[in-house]
Amino acid sequence: MAQSNHTIIVGGGIIGLCCAYYLHKNKQAVTVIDRTEITDNCSFGNMGYFSPSHFMPLARPGIITEGLLHLFNSKSPFYIKPRLNKELLQWAWHFKRNARSKRALQNAVHLNDILQLSRSLINEVRKDIGDDFKMEEKGCFMLCRTSSGLQHEEKLMSMAEQFGLQVEKLSRQKVQKMEEHVETNVIGAIWFKDDCHIHPGMFMHSLKKYLSENGVQFILNEEVSAFEKNENKVTAVITQNQKLETGHVIIAAGSWLAQVAKLLHTHILLQPGKGYSHTYEEVEKNILYPAILVEGRCAITPWQHRLRIGGTMEFSGMNHEILMRRMQGIYQNIKMYYPGLQITMPEQENVWCGLRPVxxxxxxxxxxxxxxxxxxxxxxxxxxxxxxxxxxxxLVSQIIQNKPTEMNIHPFRVNRF
Ligand SMILES: Cc1cc2nc3c(=O)[nH]c(=O)nc-3n(C[C@H](O)[C@H](O)[C@H](O)COP(=O)(O)OP(=O)(O)OC[C@H]3O[C@@H](n4cnc5c(N)ncnc54)[C@H](O)[C@@H]3O)c2cc1C
Structure with a gap:
C-alpha cells in the first residue's frame, strides 16, 4: 500500500536534494533515487554562484548571432553542433522565439523572482545545516575589457536596480585595488553586491550528509526505468532491482529529465548544455572576488587558496566528451583578464565537464x-x-503538500511549449 505522505525523488543533483530538504523540514517521508553514487553530477564542478545578477535568461537578444558567429570556432564559449535532430530543431525554434527582446524581458521578471527567493533562503539553510561549504557574501564582478561590453553591463545595471539589487560601477583602478594580490587587465566592472558564492561540491556533500542523518533514504546506483500508474496517479517507481510504492514522485533528473518524463508519455523540451571547469587546489596569490569575464564569456571563483575557472555552453548532444580547445579558450581568456595570475593550462585528465539542463x-x-x-x-x-x-x-515541497506557493509558478509550467 503506497503511503500518501511518502515522496520518491528521481535524481540526487542539487535540485533533488533541495526538494528533499524542504519536504523533510515539513515532516514528509522522502527517498532519493540516483543512478550514481552522487559524487559527481552537474551540481558538483560548477562555479558555485548564487546569482540574482543573472536575471537575463540565456535566450536573449543577440545570442543567436553570437552562436552563428562562433559556429566554426573550436575555442568558442557558445556553440550549437549543427545536426538533423527533431528534438534539437524544436528546441532551437522555441529558443529563437524566446530570445526576442520583449519575451526575454518578460522572462527576466520571473527569473528574478525565483533567483531572489533562493538567495534569501540559502542563508537560512546555512544556519540550519552549518556552513561547511565556504559560502562568501561578497558579490560578483562583471569584468569588462571593451567599452561595448561595459555599456551592455551598464544597461543591465539599471534593470538590476529596478529589481532592487545593489550594484556599483567600478573603475579599472578600483578593480585593481580590490584585487590587490593579482594584476588585472580590464577597463572597468559592474559589481553585483547581492550575489554570493559557495563551494558546490561541498554543499552537495553537506546536504546529502544532513539528509541521510535526518532520516531521508537514499537508493544509489539504481536507475529509474519505469513507473506503475493507476488512472492519474503514479503508484510505484521501478528500478533494475526493485519496485517502490509511493504517494508522490518528483522528477529532478537534470539533463535526463526529458528521458524520464518520456516514461510517462510526457514531452519536455530540453537540451544538455555542456560546460567545462578546472580547479587549482593551491594558488599562492589568489584573487579575492568571483567574476564573470563579460567578453570572454567564462567565469572564475576563488575559495581562499582554491581557484576554479570554467565556462562554455556547448550544445553537442548527450555526451561527456572533453574538447580541450574549449578549455584552452577559457584558460586564455582568464590569463587575458588576470595577467598576474600564476596558473598553468590544465591537463585533460583534470578537466571536469557537466551537462546543464537547458x-x-x-x-x-x-x-x-x-x-x-x-x-x-x-x-x-x-x-x-x-x-x-x-x-x-x-516551491516543490509546497506543491506536494497542496499549500499556496511562495510565488507565482505559472511561468514555469511544464506544458508551456
Ligand atoms: C561549467 C558550469 C558552471 C556552472 N556554474 C553555475 C553557477 O555558478 N551557478 C549556478 O546557479 N549554476 C551553475 N551551473 C549550472 C548548474 O550546475 C546546474 O543547473 C545544476 O547542477 C543542475 O542540477 P540538477 O539537480 O537539475 O541536475 P544534476 O546535478 O545533473 O543531477 C541530476 C541527477 O539525476 C540523476 N538521474 C538522471 N536520470 C536518472 C534516472 N533515470 N534514475 C535515477 N537517477 C537519474 C543523475 O544521475 C544526476 O545525479 C553551471 C554548470 C556548468 C556545467
Missing amino acids: SPDGLPYIGKMPGFDNVVIAGGHAMLGISQCTGTGL
Whole structure:
C-alpha cells in the first residue's frame, strides 16, 4: 500500500536534494533515487554562484548571432553542433522565439523572482545545516575589457536596480585595488553586491550528509526505468532491482529529465548544455572576488587558496566528451583578464565537464506533470541550478503538500511549449 505522505525523488543533483530538504523540514517521508553514487553530477564542478545578477535568461537578444558567429570556432564559449535532430530543431525554434527582446524581458521578471527567493533562503539553510561549504557574501564582478561590453553591463545595471539589487560601477583602478594580490587587465566592472558564492561540491556533500542523518533514504546506483500508474496517479517507481510504492514522485533528473518524463508519455523540451571547469587546489596569490569575464564569456571563483575557472555552453548532444580547445579558450581568456595570475593550462585528465539542463526560454520547469495528480517536475535550470535550488525546493515541497506557493509558478509550467 503506497503511503500518501511518502515522496520518491528521481535524481540526487542539487535540485533533488533541495526538494528533499524542504519536504523533510515539513515532516514528509522522502527517498532519493540516483543512478550514481552522487559524487559527481552537474551540481558538483560548477562555479558555485548564487546569482540574482543573472536575471537575463540565456535566450536573449543577440545570442543567436553570437552562436552563428562562433559556429566554426573550436575555442568558442557558445556553440550549437549543427545536426538533423527533431528534438534539437524544436528546441532551437522555441529558443529563437524566446530570445526576442520583449519575451526575454518578460522572462527576466520571473527569473528574478525565483533567483531572489533562493538567495534569501540559502542563508537560512546555512544556519540550519552549518556552513561547511565556504559560502562568501561578497558579490560578483562583471569584468569588462571593451567599452561595448561595459555599456551592455551598464544597461543591465539599471534593470538590476529596478529589481532592487545593489550594484556599483567600478573603475579599472578600483578593480585593481580590490584585487590587490593579482594584476588585472580590464577597463572597468559592474559589481553585483547581492550575489554570493559557495563551494558546490561541498554543499552537495553537506546536504546529502544532513539528509541521510535526518532520516531521508537514499537508493544509489539504481536507475529509474519505469513507473506503475493507476488512472492519474503514479503508484510505484521501478528500478533494475526493485519496485517502490509511493504517494508522490518528483522528477529532478537534470539533463535526463526529458528521458524520464518520456516514461510517462510526457514531452519536455530540453537540451544538455555542456560546460567545462578546472580547479587549482593551491594558488599562492589568489584573487579575492568571483567574476564573470563579460567578453570572454567564462567565469572564475576563488575559495581562499582554491581557484576554479570554467565556462562554455556547448550544445553537442548527450555526451561527456572533453574538447580541450574549449578549455584552452577559457584558460586564455582568464590569463587575458588576470595577467598576474600564476596558473598553468590544465591537463585533460583534470578537466571536469557537466551537462546543464537547458530549457528553450531559460526558465525552469516547476509544476505538476500534466495528466498526473501526484507527479511534480523540477528541472531545466540551465546555468542557474545552484542559484535557484533553494527556491525550487521550497516551491516543490509546497506543491506536494497542496499549500499556496511562495510565488507565482505559472511561468514555469511544464506544458508551456
Ligand atoms: C561549467 C558550469 C558552471 C556552472 N556554474 C553555475 C553557477 O555558478 N551557478 C549556478 O546557479 N549554476 C551553475 N551551473 C549550472 C548548474 O550546475 C546546474 O543547473 C545544476 O547542477 C543542475 O542540477 P540538477 O539537480 O537539475 O541536475 P544534476 O546535478 O545533473 O543531477 C541530476 C541527477 O539525476 C540523476 N538521474 C538522471 N536520470 C536518472 C534516472 N533515470 N534514475 C535515477 N537517477 C537519474 C543523475 O544521475 C544526476 O545525479 C553551471 C554548470 C556548468 C556545467
